[in-house]
Amino acid sequence: MNLVVNARDAMPRGGQVTLETANAEMDENYVRDHLGARPGRYVMLAVHDTGLGMDAETQKHIFEPFFTTKEKGKGTGLGLATVYGIVKQSEGYIWVDSAPGVGTTVRVYLPWVQAEPAAERPKPSGVPEETPPRGTETVLLAEDEEMVRRMTREVLEGAGYRVLEAASGFEALRVSAGHTGRLDLLLTDVVMPGMSGRELAERLAPVRPGMKVLYMSGHTDDAIFHHGVTQAGTGFLQKPFTPEALERRVRELLGQGVVEQGGPAARP
DSSP, X not given: OHHHHHHHHTOTTOOOXXXXXXEEEEOHHHHHHSTXXXXXXXXXXXXXXXXXXXXXXXXXXXXXXTOOOSOTTSOOSOHHHHHHHXXXXXXXXXXXXXXXXXXXXXXXXXEOOOOOOOOOOOOOTTOOOOOOOOOOOEEEEEOSOHHHHHHHXXXXXXXXXXXXXXXXXXXXXXXXXTOOSOOOEEEEESOOSSSOHHHHHHHHTTTOTTOEEEEEESOOSGGGGGGSOOSXXXXXXXXXXXXXXXHHHHHHHHTTOOOOOOOGGGOO
């Protein structure tokens, strides 16, 4: 998805995005021309666009966390860094071919595996499945991606929580200002246009002193933690996550104890 979104954004005046998949084999000759690769069979995914393209200097930095060529507020600089982290965790490779005015092709190679799917182990009879504890607390959800925000809200509401949602940090501040009750947890994306999750948490902290903070991000690099998301009283949830993982992490954080919040008049 990140590759396709980047391809779309590289064509402000329109163009064509082409997706390609194929089985591929890296032989000794190919590996000699692509340092770091290993010979073997791979599955290849390519995303090609007819957009603006990139010069050689830009291509040196595209996988760096928080590097972006988009205008302020339009990009986080985490899309390709996230793709790179996922590919490397899968022991794969990613290469980019691009030139100004020509367009860009990103090729991802993942190891080809031929194996029978693992059989699901039968559950012992008479042992009930573990169900995440239900909650009653109020969660302020700040997430700029509409689909992620909607699915996260549905999971939390299904688990018993009351959810107030916002599509940006600024909207989250307004939602907090209009809410006269408690806010037990801020669940926020780390990087959002206009205001980061950390800045949002810092601006709410003086008026919501008992509120816990759970950051979420699809970024796989340690740079995320350099943005101040590992302070006491906070947690981190790696995207993508399952509904069970979300419920469990929220419950763990809220179960650490509650600090009394100030009265309504003190809230933003």
